[in-house]
Amino acid sequence: MEHKARHGSHWHRTYSAAELKPYLATATSHVRLQAESDRFIKSALNAIALLLEEAGPTEIATRLRGMSANRRARIALARLRVAGIKPERFVAIVLAVTALIEEDPGSHRTKEFRTVQIAKALHRLASGYHRVWELPDERGRLRKVAELHAFPRSSGPVLRLIGRAVEQPCEWVVEKHLSAVLALKVKRYGRHPVLRRAGLEYFAVTGSRTAHLVGN
Secondary structure: OHHHHHHOOOOOOOOOHHHHHHHHHHHHHHHHHHOOOOHHHHHHHHHHHHHHHOOOOOOOHHHOOOOOHHHHHHHHHHHHHHOOOOHHHHHHHHHHHHHHHHHOOOOOOOHHHHHHHHHHHHHOOOOOEEEEEEEEOOOOOEEEEEEEEEOOOOOOHHHHHHHHHHHHHHHHHHHHHHHHHHHHHHHHHOOOHHHHHHHHHHHHHHOOHHHHHHHO
């Protein structure tokens, strides 16, 4: 249950930034290309811009204890706004996470897992509070004497609230553009590593030229 609260699945772990990178790069370029002409992307960008604007003030991570999940979710969105994360990045993350889950044959294809993975990807962009204290030494040069790094807990209902708030405006974007993002990702970076390995293993067993081509 703790694993599910943190990752959105009883058994599947959170995708790393490196695993998401090719999908995010592809989704980002696709969103930028279509942002001015596609009404679904434009609508999602406007909705997320409004969501960030209405998130309210931010708060440092050390002061979140005792707050409701709704308030902490709003603060997390406000932190992203203050960090300068643009709506295009939000839409690209929704597309990228959905594409990765879709292509990965070992993924957990549930709505909750997708929602949490979207929130986790956003959470990595601006989640911590960092403070460094410096004092001058005998020569007048500043020396670090202490530092504080605090991160809000990336688990539980807050992740679900963040993910749903961002995912909902992007539903039609995913419906209309997911296949194009997947095709572009495969063209640029190749298929998912598991699919590539499976294709090569099948070729090694069968010796089939057709199987080899399909696998690659």
